[in-house]
Amino acid sequence: MRWINRRGHLGLPAECGDVGALLEAIFVELGGDSEAQSRKRATPLTGDFVELGTGTLIEIDEAQHFTSFRATTLERYPAEVPLGFDRHDYLALCHELTPRSDRYRAEKEAVGFGPGGRQRQRAYHDALRDLAAPACGRPPVIRVAVLDGDGAGAYWNERERLRHLLMDAGAAPFATPYEERPRDLEGAVEELRAVLSSLEQVVPAARDKRFFVEACEELGVTARAIVAAFDREQRLHDRGGA
Structure with missing residues (x-):
């Protein structure tokens, strides 16, 4: 979420x-x-x-x-x-x-x-x-x-x-007004680029322990999104080739 x-x-x-x-x-x-x-x-x-x-x-x-x-x-x-x-x-x-x-x-x-x-x-x-x-x-x-x-x-x-x-x-009829749609592989990779870009903009003096902890968490989330998107595309490809 x-x-x-x-x-x-x-x-x-x-x-x-x-x-x-x-x-x-x-x-x-x-x-x-x-x-x-x-x-x-x-x-x-x-x-x-x-x-x-x-x-x-x-x-x-x-x-x-x-x-x-x-x-x-x-x-x-x-x-x-x-x-x-x-x-x-x-x-x-x-x-x-x-x-x-x-x-x-x-x-x-x-x-x-x-x-x-x-x-x-x-x-x-x-x-x-x-x-x-x-x-x-x-x-x-x-x-x-x-x-x-x-x-x-x-x-x-x-x-x-x-x-x-x-x-x-x-x-219960929970109608989701804010749908969390799975990202495609291209979108997931683009999000990783955006995260890396935002991390690079943090000046070295501000890169304390908390910065690296949060950076690792954020990179982990985006990496998992890439893996999930790749798996979805692979399943779609396998079904299409069957």
Whole structure:
């Protein structure tokens, strides 16, 4: 989902409606720096899982996700927003775990949120996924809280809920207003050229560790798009020659 990217609300297409305004308000309330955010590249944010049949995002939330900043975002959600988790349960967990979770990497910096901004960035990115996915035509994001490090146990406890939510996602008439069309090989290669060109324009003095991490992620996304486009064209060629 390339429209869920590091630019956040600034990277959403117009087809996703007015959810961008709500996300911007959340961003500002969390103390976000709009100028720093606008300088980010549209590198897709990787998630935990995607159920390919329905395009449903499935996120695993450890204790560090349940902070006072996450509670701030959840309290701003409109009542009508479809969610794949219980908002009130998540708010209760935030209030319960905040004394410990707010101390987790509390000093870590995050671009767009400044020194000590990592927790606020995490809360914002969680809200971005929750609100943008249904606004852009995808099923609601499913969230599973894993507070003890036992992912297998969490799946065992949540498997029926997951099954029903995914069945609902498959049956619901989600009309995608913003269609993610597969790129052809030529288009994918052209996108790689554009990424390389944008990276070359960054002055050497600004090429810090974060630059190289984000560059590697962005190049990885475009490389996978090229491989996927090549595979599609190869399958079409094989079918045509059969």
